[in-house]
Amino acid sequence: MKQVRIGAGAGYSGDRIEPAIELAEKGGLDYLVFECLAERTIALAQQAKLKDPKAGYDPLLVERFRAVLRPCRQSGTRIVTNMGAANPVAGAERIRAIAGELGLTGLKIAAVTGDDVLSSVAAGDYRIDETGASVADLGGSLISANAYTGAQAITEALANGADIVITGRAADPSLFVGPLVHAFGWARDDWHRLGQATLIGHLLECAGQVTGGYFADPGYKSVPDLARLGFPIAEVGEDGSVVVTKVAGSGGQVTPATCKEQILYEIHDPARYLTPDVVADFSNVTVEEVGFDRVRVRGASGHPRTGTLKVSLGTTEGFVGEGQISYAGPGARARGALALEIVRERLALTGVRTSELRFDLIGANALHGERLSNHGGGHEPYEVRVRVAGRTDSINEALRIGNEVETLYTNGPAGGGGVTKSAREVVGILSTLIPRERVTTAIQYVES
Known part of the structure; x- marks a missing residue:
């Protein structure tokens, strides 16, 4: 065979x-x-x-x-x-x-x-699988549409x-x-x-x-x-x-x-x-x-x-700013929690405009939250990493989030170090279905 x-x-x-x-x-x-x-x-x-x-x-x-x-x-x-x-x-x-x-x-x-069907999807009447809303409602935030x-x-x-x-x-x-x-x-x-x-x-x-x-x-x-x-x-x-x-x-x-x-x-x-x-x-x-x-x-x-093909939709979803800092030794979790409260208050005081904010202690609650963490059972981590992240409408607002975390070096709890900060544009992913007959593949050959 x-x-x-x-x-x-x-x-x-x-x-x-x-x-x-x-x-x-x-x-x-x-x-x-x-x-x-x-x-x-x-x-x-x-x-x-x-x-x-x-x-x-x-x-x-x-x-x-x-x-x-x-x-x-x-x-x-x-x-x-x-x-x-x-x-x-x-x-x-x-x-x-x-x-x-x-x-x-x-x-x-x-x-x-x-596979690039952006013009067809933008001109048609398609529904977003995840939300049921119309793809047309995405307007200028729709940057790509590729059929599988x-x-x-x-x-x-x-x-x-x-x-x-x-x-x-x-x-x-x-x-x-x-x-x-x-x-x-x-x-x-x-x-x-x-x-x-x-x-x-x-x-x-x-x-x-x-x-x-x-x-x-x-x-x-x-x-x-x-x-x-x-x-x-x-x-x-x-x-x-x-x-x-x-x-x-x-x-x-x-x-x-x-x-x-x-x-x-x-x-x-x-x-x-x-x-x-x-x-x-x-x-x-x-x-x-x-x-x-x-x-x-x-x-x-x-x-x-x-009779349909899945289409992956790429959308612009603003910007994300992030800052991180580490605390270690006795009382690390308490100092990390205080750091988060300081940044939370600072972002409000200085008027940083966000549509979404996260305040995490990596090593304690960042993945599954307080309810599923071991903190209630008496677990006290030796080290934690503070992470603050927020979604904004501009890169300048996103930068301000990491900057506030950085100021914890000299304006926050004892023993903080290893700050990192970043700001980036966010690309979101949604999906829809398109009739198979509206997708036409072609082959172009080149030779060495």
Whole structure:
């Protein structure tokens, strides 16, 4: 039975690069996939493109391709990635330039576009999923709208001989579905195999998570050599069967437990996982260890895809100012609490205009609040970090928040130190649905 080896070179934009190099050099791969987009990432990329028409692709694109392009070319490994972000065409041109710098010729690079639906969404009558309000009510605060596209354009580009396919907001599992559909010639309505392919994509899309990253919990779940975590490889059969593994000798582990946790990660309904390619059904999936760092996963199926595509909306939501300072030793919590009260009063006295404020003691109540903290049980932390953050309408107002925290150095409780402060624009994320027929992908080819 024909088999395809497909590896995950990244699970998010800022992921490690060394494991991808390891896969390119030692993985024996047919395909290396880099999944580098999140909802906020694409909105930030759109902002970058507005400032510079040649920008908007992933900030680590150059470093990643310089690292893996030569070994992938030597081994015949084809690359699929959504590192194009808001500007796949510019990303493809940059890859061509990198190939030239490395002396690599004859590469065919495909840029998939069409996910940018800002003009269509802005002109239509769409509802925000999270609030039910009209997208039109966002007005000038709407800065981006990108539809989650599926595997079809990726499959087409590979069929046309592309060595590298770079997309914008393709759905995470679709980056893996595309190569598998191309390699095995599966029909676009083979819902069973598309469901299994989506399971494979979901297992691999977060890269190191299925090999032990985001899994380790000392004393409960031990994972070896996380500093050298290896990224996963899927050995896929023509029938959709898959064994998840990794490069021998790399760090981490592949076990039934790591695979089960990843299968359930970010899945609302395992029986109806909505993707652009298929409504996947993971409810009958079985997981079986078949060797050291080798796990067979099977049993996924699927149903016809829906008539809509999800759209990620990027919005401007003002600015956030923040200041932090640390207190340690006996009475640290009390001094930290006093520091918060001082800043609270100072912000009111000086008229800092905010729409939202947070006053946290990191190490005591910052994540789960007073009700769930250990303070009621007599816990007294040796050290705390004061954090004050507020949302404002201007960068100048945001700066004033951190400045007030900084004045605690000489105007607050004893023993404060290590102040940091920042102010930044905030990009918010919302979502809506758009009829599938209103999203048209296109492919542009460049050659090195």
